[in-house]
Amino acid sequence: MRAxxxxxxxxxxxxxxxxxxxGWTVTVLEQAExxxxxxxxxxLWPNALRCLDELGVDLGEHLAAQDQGGLRDRRGRWVARWDAAGFRRLHGLPLAGIHRADLIAGLCDALPADLLRTGTEVTEVTEDGVVxxxxxxxxxxxxxxxDGIHSAIRRALFPHHPGPVYSxxxxxxxxxxxATIPGLSTTFAPGTEVGVLPLTGGDVYWFASSVTEPGARPADLKAYLKEHFGDWHDPIPALIDATPPEALLYHDLHHLAAPLETYVRGRVVFLGDAAHAMPPFLGQGGCQALEDAxxxxxxxSTVDDVDAALAAYDAQRRPRSQRVARASVRAGKAGPQVTSPVLSALRMNLLRLVPTKLTARAxxxxxxxxxxxxxxxxxPRTP
Known part of the structure; x- marks a missing residue:
């Protein structure tokens, strides 16, 4: 069988x-060089780490387990502490951070190199499996x-689907x-969220999302960040200062608001962002893609008929991944996308009442x- x-x-x-x-013969076609x-x-949450283990992908020292953390306000005051030890006891695994490049490299290393083809632009895919x-x-x-959130295959095989929308x-x-490695943290302010995720090798991944008009890209990213986040609590200004301007990324966040009615068209199966792109407010986009895989x-491997196997995949993955996608939208609307100062303050006061031990079950x-x-x-058999 060929895939x-x-x-x-x-x-x-x-x-x-x-x-x-x-046991399938597999070819991976990647447009990038x-x-x-x-x-x-x-x-990478425990559901994703279990998937990587099942796939036989060992990321080893590239994984940074998060053993402390919590939610803060922009002044740095702790709103809620996260029970990381309780989370690990509950799941048997931690929440982990990793460089995306290290994750991709680990996945590539788990495949024979001759299965991977780069610099290949797919121009057409038909329902009967012609690529x-x-x-x-x-x-x-x-x-x-x-092929991602802007999937050309999805546009071709679902021509009436509206495609991704701005979140x-x-x-x-x-x-x-x-100079100093901080712990895991999320900071809320009206309409804004800043996340800090320690990685390995002394690196720290950070992000800052804000409610804004689509396409409103600042002319000078570094200057904009220093103006809007320079008076926030440590380590946020230090992280911005330590990031080279050419390494800063800025993107509008899109998702598939209209769910696909099926993840299967003939012999074509959709997964990851091509099937259920979600906003990042639960950190589950890549995790759900690994579940799909x-x-x-x-x-x-358990159903002999390919059509029946794809129907089984659709029946399992579509309800769960779309439920997670909806939860991600709700998490954004109830958290970093709350723009009212009054509602934002009320939300923070309510979060302060959550016992630490309950955060392990979130x-x-x-x-x-x-x-x-x-x-x-x-x-292999030994002689």
Whole structure:
């Protein structure tokens, strides 16, 4: 059985690993000239770490376990402390941070290099599994559409779907190497959220999202950040100062507000942002893509008929991933997208009343998800 994966991001590479482990012949087609990701970090919750373990991906020393943290106001006062130890006891795993580039490299390392093709622009995908690209054509038993939030395959096979819409917020992102490594934290102010996520190697990933008009990109990103966040609590100004201007990222945040009615069109299956792009307010975008990858590999390895296997994948993944996507939207509207100072102050006062021990269970229905088992590699026989 032959599969073509269009897109070499987190979900696409995860799907390729799972399908390869299930015995499929896999080709990954990536439009960029090399595999990689935008220079920022990502949080991996226990549901994602379990998926990586099931896929046999060992990220080792690249993972930074988060053993403390909490919510603060812009002056730095703690609103709620996160029970990281209780979270680890509940899930058996921590929340972890990692460079996106290290995650992509770890996924690539889990695949034979000859399965990966870069600099390949896919020009057409048909429902019966034909993939045409610059310089060739492949007829596949399965095509995995993992080509991101602006998926060309989704536009072609779901022509009436409205596509991604603006979430209401835009975000700065950066990686700094400050003199002192801070702990994990989230800071709320009206219409704004700043997150701090320590990584390995002395690096710290940070982001700042704000409610604003789409397309309102500041002319000088560094100057804008220093003007708007220079008087916030430590370590936020220091992280901004320690981030090189050329490494600053700024993007409008989009998501698929209209859910797809199915994740399957013939022999084409959608996963990750191509299927259920969500705003980042729960940190679950990449995690849900890894869940997709493991469930797809399990479905095709346990159900002989491909059409039936894809139907099983759709039945499992569509309800859960769309539920998480809706929860991400709600989390934004109830948190960093609250612009009223009065409502923002009320929210913070209510959060101060939450006992620390209860914070370990926040999001447990999402983080507690466990992947199905995949086929184990058969060790070679010894003579």
């Amino acid at each position: 073509v994966v269009v897109g070499g991001g987190i979900g696409g590479l995860g799907a390729a690993i799972g399908l390869h482990r299930a 090399e595999f990689g990701d935008v220079g920022a970090g990502i949080s 045409r690209f610059d310089g060739g054509e492949i007829r596949a038993d399965l095509v995995v559409a993992a 209401g917020s835009s975000a700065f992102r950066g990686i700094a190497r400050p 493991v469930v797809l590999a399990h479905s095709v 999001g447990a229905s999402i983080s507690g998800w466990r992947p199905p088992r995949l086929p184990r590699p058969v060790p």
